[in-house]
Amino acid sequence: MDFFEYRHHELYCEQVPVARLCEEFGTPLYVYSHATLVDHYRKLDVAFEEVDHLICFSVKSNSNLAVIRAMVQEGSGADVVSGGELFRVLKTDIDPSKIVFAGVGKTRAEIEQALQADILMFNVESMPEAIAINQIAGEMGKVARIAFRVNPDVDPHTHRHITTGKKGNKFGIDIHMAAKIFQEAADLPYLNVCGVHAHIGSQITEVEPYHAALQRLLPLIEELRTSGVNITDLNIGGGLGIIYQDEQPQMAHDFAKAVLPYVKRSGCRLLLEPGRFITGNAGILLARVIYVKQTETKNFVIVDAAMNDLVRPSFYEAYHKIKPILIQNDDQFIADVVGPICESGDFLAKDRMLHSVQQGEYLAMFSAGAYGFVMASNYNSRPRAAEVLVKRDQYALVRERETYEDLIRGETISPALEL
Numbered sequence: 488m489d490f491f492e493y494r495h496h497e498l499y500c501e502q503v504p505v506a507r508l509c510e511e512f513g514t515p516l517y518v519y520s521h522a523t524l525v526d527h528y529r530k531l532d533v534a535f536e537e538v539d540h541l542i543c544f545s546v547k548s549n550s551n552l553a554v555i556r557a558m559v560q561e562g563s564g565a566d567v568v569s570g571g572e573l574f575r576v577l578k579t580d581i582d583p584s585k586i587v588f589a590g591v592g593k594t595r596a597e598i599e600q601a602l603q604a605d606i607l608m609f610n611v612e613s614m615p616e617a618i619a620i621n622q623i624a625g626e627m628g629k630v631a632r633i634a635f636r637v638n639p640d641v642d643p644h645t646h647r648h649i650t651t652g653k654k655g656n657k658f659g660i661d662i663h664m665a666a667k668i669f670q671e672a673a674d675l676p677y678l679n680v681c682g683v684h685a686h687i688g689s690q691i692t693e694v695e696p697y698h699a700a701l702q703r704l705l706p707l708i709e710e711l712r713t714s715g716v717n718i719t720d721l722n723i724g725g726g727l728g729i730i731y732q733d734e735q736p737q738m739a740h741d742f743a744k745a746v747l748p749y750v751k752r753s754g755c756r757l758l759l760e761p762g763r764f765i766t767g768n769a770g771i772l773l774a775r776v777i778y779v780k781q782t783e784t785k786n787f788v789i790v791d792a793a794m795n796d797l798v799r800p801s802f803y804e805a806y807h808k809i810k811p812i813l814i815q816n817d818d819q820f821i822a823d824v825v826g827p828i829c830e831s832g833d834f835l836a837k838d839r840m841l842h843s844v845q846q847g848e849y850l851a852m853f854s855a856g857a858y859g860f861v862m863a864s865n866y867n868s869r870p871r872a873a874e875v876l877v878k879r880d881q882y883a884l885v886r887e888r889e890t891y892e893d894l895i896r897g898e899t900i901s902p903a904l905e906l
């Protein structure tokens with residue numbers, strides 16, 4: 488459920504007309520709905536209420552401080568994958584004992600930073616990484632809690648770029664080698680090996696891949712316990728799919744129904760790392776039509792948002808519903824919606840049936856709250872968009888639009904090079 492709706496042909500976010508936000512803050516503009524974020528978080532939380540669980544909001548999906556803070560206020564932890572994300576989440580008064588840290592290439596500095604913060608655990612992706620964490624923890628006089636991320640070799644039936652738990656993906660340790668690797672790590676003095684983790688992909692719409700993964704993880708947990716490695720936490724990652732177009736994703740309670748029997752059998756605390764499920768449909772990207780151009784073969788709606796603002800269509804061939812924020816009539820036409828970037832790959836929609844639009848009108852790209860702003864870049868020296876959070880009839884600018892000065896911050900024309 489989300490809180491973006493048309494009232495008398497005008498788009499609202501909660502109690503706020505979106506047109507007001509476009510006028511006040513300009514475009515391109517990301518707008519997030521607080522009620523939607525909270526609704527999604529609570530749906531998952533309630534679905535798992537019968538077991539001991541911790542939701543660690545996956546910050547990579549949307550790392551705006553205000554969004555993280557809204558989740559923290561709900562009791563959420565955080566799943567981070569870099570020192571930068573850890574830095575961010577620590578700014579929100581999060582309880583560090585609710586932070587998990589994944590990623591295949593954690594550096595010494597990042598490991599030190601996480602140990603210093605006393606996070607809940609590292610999701611370790613290789614034996615060399617476990618050895619590094621052990622050594623650094625020893626030097627710091629600490630014991631690091633770790634889970635190994637296991638690659639269960641399961642096909643999540645999603646886009647190849649967001650498939651992460653199949654043989655050949657760079658993530659985690661091979662399920663067939665897992666028992667041996669866990670044992671070796673458990674023998675290291677500055678590691679407390681307490682978790683099994685798997686994240687098999689993103690935008691997963693069926694429960695079957697989770698069944699398949701858990702069917703492989705449960706015997707591993709039992710084997711580890713038998714050999715004296717006391718696994719207390721089972722982390723099944725994120726990956727829950729959402730509706731962008733006409734998908735029929737599993738609902739939170741379907742997902743819980745599938746997962747709960749395994750969790751109960753394991754006797755573990757359950758950790759979850761949802762990202763897209765919480766933020767995806769809680770955000771829209773607003774853009775202004777600069778020109779409408781007709782060629783012999785196509786219509787182009789050229790807008791002021793581009794692939795640098797929302798890369799998902801170019802990168803994943805992703806679909807985002809696009810509508811004017813004021814629907815003036817029922818006329819429709821087919822067009823590509825494109826940005827001003829000098830790439831043919833710069834598009835937001837291709838051959839899309841759209842409401843007819845005029846120069847100067849505003850369009851909303853829906854379901855842009857996850858992997859939207861966080862994947863934005865400055866390509867073509869375009870300042871990144873502003874972000875606004877709406878809560879009931881209130882709203883606030885939660886990230887300023889970048890300026891041209893921001894674009895060159897840190898650059899110098901070095902005299903040392905006689906330039």
Ligand SMILES: Cc1ncc(COP(=O)(O)O)c(C=O)c1O
Pocket residue numbers: 545547548566589686688689690724725726727760761762763764857
């Ligand atoms: C380790 C890990 N956990 C959680 C997530 C969040 O995934 P999603 O946004 O699909 O829920 C990701 C996404 O890539 C991830 O890599």
